[in-house]
Amino acid sequence: MESMRAVVFLSVCLSVMTALCQGQRSADSQLPDEPNLGLSSSQLVEALQGFLDEADSRVGLSVEKKASVIPRCDVGERCAMKHGPRIGRLCDCLRGTACNTFFLRCY
Structure with missing residues (x-):
């Protein structure tokens, strides 16, 4: 679930960066007298990484x-x-094992 959320977050960020770069390219083509202040593709790749x-x-x-x-x-x-009459869980046993309530250990 968390990895899916991270993938969606990163794809949205990449889409926004692509849209901003496209807008910057079209603005640069309209104003040719301004110097090119954009980053090279290798610098963009390093920043994204x-x-x-x-x-x-x-x-x-x-x-x-x-x-x-x-x-x-x-x-x-x-x-x-064990907390008096109650038992508190410290961790979850691996698949195929269970927590023994007498010894309080995975078996």
Whole structure:
């Protein structure tokens, strides 16, 4: 879900940048006496790559900080903690394993 959101976000950014570049090109063709202040294509590629790397790092951090995402436990690791009569989950056991409520570990 998050990767799909990132792809949509990046495609929208790319579309906006393309539209701005097209508008700049048409404005440059109308006013030939002004110097060309635009960036070369290699500079645009480098800037876009830097932007995409930065956006990727922010997307990854936001996923890790969400409260609804529970980390995964390996077999034998502690997966729950007892709070009086209640049991709180620390992590989610891998597929094919379950959290033992007596030992509070994945088995």
